[in-house]
Amino acid sequence: MPVEIDIVKVAALARLALTEEELDTFGSQLGDILEHAERVQALPTDGVPPTSHPLPMVNAFREDVTAECLDRESFLRSAPDTAGGQFRVPRILA
Amino acid sequence: MTVWEAVIGIETHVELSTESKMFCSCPADAEGEPNTACCPVCLALPGALPVPNGKAIEGILKIGLALDCDINESSIFYRKNYFYPDLPKNYQISQYTFPVCEHGHIEIDVDGASVRIGITRVHMEEDTGKSTHVGDGDGRIHGADHTLLDFNRAGIPLVEIVTEPDIRTSQEARAYGAELQRIVLALGVSDAKLEAGSMRFDVNVSVRPVGAKELGTRTETKNVNSLRSVQRTIDYEIDRQIKVLEAGGEVRLETRHWNENTGVTTSMRTKEESEDYRYFQDPDLLPLEVTPAWQSEIRSGLPELPAITRARLATLGADMIAAGVLADSSDLAALFEEAVEAGASGRAAGIWLTGEVVAYTRRSDVAVLETGLTGGRLAELTAMVEAGKLSSSAAKKVLIAVLEGEGSPEEIAESKELLQVSDITAIEAAIDHVLAENADAVDKIRGGDMKPFGFLVGQVMRQMGGRADPKVVRDLLTDRTAG
Numbered sequence: 076m077p078v079e080i081d082i083v084k085v086a087a088l089a090r091l092a093l094t095e096e097e098l099d100t101f102g103s104q105l106g107d108i109l110e111h112a113e114r115v116q117a118l119p120t121d122g123v124p125p126t127s128h129p130l131p132m133v134n135a136f137r138e139d140v141t142a143e144c145l146d147r148e149s150f151l152r153s154a155p156d157t158a159g160g161q162f163r164v165p166r167i168l169a
Numbered sequence: 170m171t172v173w174e175a176v177i178g179i180e181t182h183v184e185l186s187t188e189s190k191m192f193c194s195c196p197a198d199a200e201g202e203p204n205t206a207c208c209p210v211c212l213a214l215p216g217a218l219p220v221p222n223g224k225a226i227e228g229i230l231k232i233g234l235a236l237d238c239d240i241n242e243s244s245i246f247y248r249k250n251y252f253y254p255d256l257p258k259n260y261q262i263s264q265y266t267f268p269v270c271e272h273g274h275i276e277i278d279v280d281g282a283s284v285r286i287g288i289t290r291v292h293m294e295e296d297t298g299k300s301t302h303v304g305d306g307d308g309r310i311h312g313a314d315h316t317l318l319d320f321n322r323a324g325i326p327l328v329e330i331v332t333e334p335d336i337r338t339s340q341e342a343r344a345y346g347a348e349l350q351r352i353v354l355a356l357g358v359s360d361a362k363l364e365a366g367s368m369r370f371d372v373n374v375s376v377r378p379v380g381a382k383e384l385g386t387r388t389e390t391k392n393v394n395s396l397r398s399v400q401r402t403i404d405y406e407i408d409r410q411i412k413v414l415e416a417g418g419e420v421r422l423e424t425r426h427w428n429e430n431t432g433v434t435t436s437m438r439t440k441e442e443s444e445d446y447r448y449f450q451d452p453d454l455l456p457l458e459v460t461p462a463w464q465s466e467i468r469s470g471l472p473e474l475p476a477i478t479r480a481r482l483a484t485l486g487a488d489m490i491a492a493g494v495l496a497d498s499s500d501l502a503a504l505f506e507e508a509v510e511a512g513a514s515g516r517a518a519g520i521w522l523t524g525e526v527v528a529y530t531r532r533s534d535v536a537v538l539e540t541g542l543t544g545g546r547l548a549e550l551t552a553m554v555e556a557g558k559l560s561s562s563a564a565k566k567v568l569i570a571v572l573e574g575e576g577s578p579e580e581i582a583e584s585k586e587l588l589q590v591s592d593i594t595a596i597e598a599a600i601d602h603v604l605a606e607n608a609d610a611v612d613k614i615r616g617g618d619m620k621p622f623g624f625l626v627g628q629v630m631r632q633m634g635g636r637a638d639p640k641v642v643r644d645l646l647t648d649r650t651a652g
Contacts, residue, residue, distance in 0.1 A: 134455065135220060159317065160205075164318060167253060
């Protein structure tokens, strides 16, 4: 059973402007993925500890020491627009 | 007429004062030239991998334990997804379910009554970059033409502390903010500078009729950056919401902006359909495991917390107001304790330190440790006052000279001739002289007219150059003028 999802809302959350056709395609594809997840959820997992990560590791920390940073010209060069050593972007809210 | 009550919750962001950022080795210093503290991790360049700063984790554990939280043995980093460009990743690394700390509380004192404010959670995240909105609109987001982005601050360790909606008045809110700031400062994990934004408050306010169970619709005022503004923002919001409701309107669920200059909040954006940040676990980061052993190690390293300090100073004799002032300054508190140890009464030492000494350090803009005052000297001064060797005005002069580094109270009182004469022989000689010259006054007193008595005291004091103990003078004069 494919799972029904509100694909219009999902697209809006991701700020994607999709055509009707794309909404249909992605809606059914995402539905298939959720259906798969439902099947996995149906498995008996009593006694299986919850897993948040596939690696059997915890607590990878860094010493609190500083290291060299990038020269800003090296990355500002890739920005569409800059001003005074800063990234310049279109206004955020209308 | 409806009687309203406010329901207030506060989210506080505290930047930790680590050397490096939360997930990379860039310096955690937002003050330099724009974009000079950035690397592939905090710029979200492809393939960069975040690694948590161990010192920052220690910092949040200290805060959580100081707020009496339960520490989750396993906690997880999440991605909070949104579309502002203030973080280059398009998400902020934060926490969602399983934050590092939950279920704490803080006790505050409001008008002498203790109020307990629940702490819902304390979680670890990263600060955002600095956005400068350019164009019309006074740097505000509305009306800006474009926005400039400096990512030096992006990725600085940030701890968010969320209260339960337990706060009922703006005064409680302010007391909560002040106590939280004291705790953070005592822990030494942040400079907690409100004016510099290293500690800032988001204030959630709603109102409801007294007795109602349901909460009213709340508004959130973001980035309030002084304790006074916290109080003013809340007073304004309570007042505004009551007016809206009493006029038959509805409070809108929205984010508001506090304008310090006009003293009003204005709508920033409505929270159309509750914000959906699509939190999911960050696959780049491993779970954080805090073993009981690690917890107790952090706990045993905690410094004395302000509430405990205040209580201890009070048991040493400081009154509650003095204890509060002393506890806020480790230097003053240390002087106070030295003085009490050297024999000073806690009450007197507290009053001198929080009164004259604080006033002097402010006036002269010096740290108390740079002055000539020591606990021993303060004890000496209070002992001299108690023994009647110094009048209170003379004691002030002596204290100022001690602060100026002119020596010990005894030395100064001696050299400035400020010692009160309690030597009865000298005072009696002065009295003899005054009585001989004012025989008529003595006759009046003996006749039952006490009016000239004060005049005689004044004359004797004058004869003594102002250095006689007035109480001794009175006692002796009373004897000598008795019938």
